[in-house]
Amino acid sequence: MALDAHTGTTLRGNGRVPGLAYGVARWVQRAELVSPGTPRDGAAADGTTATATAATATAAPDAEQVERERQRFVDAAGTVSARLDARATAATGVSAEVLAANAVLARDRGWAKAVGKGLKKGLGVEEATLAATETFVEMFTRVGGRQAERITDLRDICARVIAELRGLPETGIPAFDQPGVLFADDLAPADTAGLDAAMVLGIVCEFGGPTSHTVIIARDLGIPCVVGASGLTAIEDGTPVLVDGGSGTIHAEPDAQSASAAAAADRELRDKAAAWTGPAALADGHPVDLLANVKDGEGAEDAARGPAGGIGLFRTEMAFLSRPSEPSVEEQAELYARVLGAFPGAKVVTRTLDAGSDKPLAFTGMPDEENPALGVRGIRVDLLDRGLVDRQLDAIAEAGRRVGAAQESPWVMAPMIATVDEARDFGERCRERGLTPGIMVEVPAVAVAVDRFLPHVDFLSIGTNDLTQYVMAADRMSSGLAALNDPWQPAVLRLIHRVVETAAASAAGGTGRIVPVGVCGEASADPHLAMVLLGLGVSSLSVAPAALPFVGAALAEVTLEQCRAFAALALDADTAGAARAAVLGAARA
Structure with a gap:
């Protein structure tokens, strides 16, 4: 700019x-909320006096009053939940999913139970709601990761419930x-x-x-x-x-x-992005393997109706997270076959369970951990139940057979691989089932010693979200560290370059095996960073379907030679900001 x-x-x-x-600029207006436990004078927001809005704690509230106030909370939370459900029904895609999840959060029994405890201690219903909310906020903060991201969601729901208790309109977006x-x-x-x-x-x-x-x-x-x-x-x-x-x-x-x-x-x-329909290629005609990230069959079928050349990341854990018990092999096979069938004959990369950390599985007995981002997650579920991944591989192999010859050897990759033994073991388990094995490069140990991993896999996929987090020692969920947690960081780009160069050198060195290296993290969705990645030698890019036309249209404006020049500029920078500025300046020149 x-x-x-x-x-x-x-x-x-x-x-x-x-x-x-x-x-x-239009600022979002927030309702003023009292602190939990702070006595108020009983004046309602409209200036009237009402027992329902009084916040003064009493030493021993009677059971009838507690029940009356508890029911007011339940009714208010139910109203907020119903509104969120209605908005989820009217929305599509990610918006619908997130709204539906928040509607469930508003009905959470644990939250309601905590509100009831506050009422029994003599708090008014608003203060009990706030106190219960802050209890969960503290819990989510300790867990960290994506749970910490839900703090904003929970406080927003709390504000909506309190607005309902006060008889006020919902807080939020101003009218434009x-x-x-x-x-x-x-x-x-x-x-x-x-x-x-x-x-x-x-x-x-x-x-x-x-x-x-x-x-x-x-x-x-x-x-x-x-x-x-x-x-x-x-x-x-x-x-x-x-x-x-x-x-x-x-x-x-x-x-x-x-x-x-x-x-x-x-x-x-x-x-131009709106008019771009693919196939993906650079201005000099160099083809680009531009793929989609999906989480289920419906998403895969939607992507197939657009310009995606295939699927670079199928997040299978989404089928497990809301389940109290493990889905059967048959249930999994049905889901996987629908995804594979959306792109017959094209590349479809299925990732095995990336559970743990912010995505715990209720049926595995995952432990509470001080630092879950560095704990039992991804392929490490083997430590809890090795059969979990084996049954998933069985289901993927069965899905390939159901789809037919076009997908008879589905591509499968494991997340959070950190050692050569893990890569070797995963590769053997895949090949026993006729699957094409790969691993994600997101742990720095793999990136710095990738030559030792290459003999055991047929492809690599770089997960830039976690790779950046671990390289920069910055929690990817921390807003205060967002500048560090930037895939434009030259250290991250240099590691990616090292991985690509090592894979290429292995093929050129007489092994006869070309191990393609793709990127499936958020970095691919940035059109200019996508240019840099191609310039570094990455063979495929996988992005959210909504980002595909923007990336495809931008790539159509540049040549491979330009991409390589952009990559050199980024690698030569000392900071993420300098790398981004250098590339954007050159692209706009």
């Missing part, structure tokens, strides 16, 4: 969904009378899902993690998004802003002519 002049504040956050947004840029401290899924992309041109949050629900939904809706923008409150509601969702830059009161021109150029690129 190049501006001739700007006169106001300039802030920098973490760009997560590329694109430019120019319009007035003209297109603008949404500003917030943080956004809950119920805020983000269902946004009108014609009115909400961009999203900027002061907090928020790099893989938060806000980012995921914004990407699904194609809305430029920046999170972790410290000092955002310096920009007042109604201020004209230009937001760059790629670089993470927020200009307040930019030069109007320059900002309008930049936004118009970005709209032109978006129009």
Whole structure:
């Protein structure tokens, strides 16, 4: 983004969904909530006095009063849950999934039970709701990972329930009378899902993690998004802003002519993306293996109706997470066959269970861990029940047989591989079943010694989300560390380059085996970073279906020689920001 002049504040956050947004800032308004346990004078929000809103704790509330207040909470939570369910039904894709999950959270029995305990201690219903919420917030904070990301969701649901208790409208997104840029401290899924992309041109949050629900939904809706923008409150509601969702830059009161021109150029690129239908190729005709990330059969079939050349990441754990017991081999085979059948004859890469950490399995007895991101997850479920992965491999092999000759040797990869013995063992288990084995490169131990892993697998897939987290020693869910947790980090790119070069050298060294190296992490969804990855020699890119046309259209504008030049610029940088700026500058020159 190049501006001739700007006169106001300039802030920098973490760009997560590329694109430019120019319009007035519109701040999300939040209801003022009292602290748990703080006595209030009994005045309702509308100025009336009501026992229901009184917050003064009593020494010994009678059972009838406790039950009355408990029922008010249950009714309010039920109303909020029903609204979320209705919005989930009207939404599609990721938005629908997240809203439905939050509707379930609003009905959580544990939350209701904790509210009841607060009422019995003499708290008013609002304070009991807040106290119960903060109890769960502390619990989620200790667990960390994706559970910590749910803190925003839980507090948002709490605010909606309290608004219902007070007889007030739901808090959240302001009414837009003209297109603008949404500003917030943080956004809950119920805020983000269902946004009108014609009115909400961009999203900027002061907090928020790099893989938060806000980012995921914004990407699904194609809305430029920046999170972790410290000092955002310096920009007042109604201020004209230009937001760059790629670089993470927020200009307040930019030069109007320059900002309008930049936004118009970005709209032109978006129009190209909307018109792009594939197949993926660079401007010089070099073909690109551009694939989709999916989680189920419906997602695979949707992707098959678009420009995806296949599936680079099928997240099988989504079929397990909500189950109280393990799905049978037959149930799994039916699901896997539907996914394989969506792309007959094309590449479909199935990932075995990536459970653990923020995705615990109820039926495995996974332990509570101090640092779950470094604990029992991925292939390490073998430590709890080796048969779990074996039965999954049996189901994938059966699915391949059902689909027929086009998928008779399905590609399967294991997550969180860290040792050569694990790779060897997984490779043998796959080949015994006629499957094509691969591993994810997300643990640095694999990246630095990849030559020792290559003899045991037929392909590699780099998971940039976790690889970046582990290389930079920065929790991927921490908004405060989002700048470190950036796949543009030169150290991460150098490791990727090392993996690709080593795999290529192995093939050139007389082994006769070409081990392709793909990328299936969020990095692939950034069009300019996708160019860099191709320049590093990556053989395939797998992204969310919503990002496919943006990546495909951008790649069609550059040659392989340019991609290699971009990669050299990124590798030569010292910081993620410098790498991104160098590549974006060269691409726009």
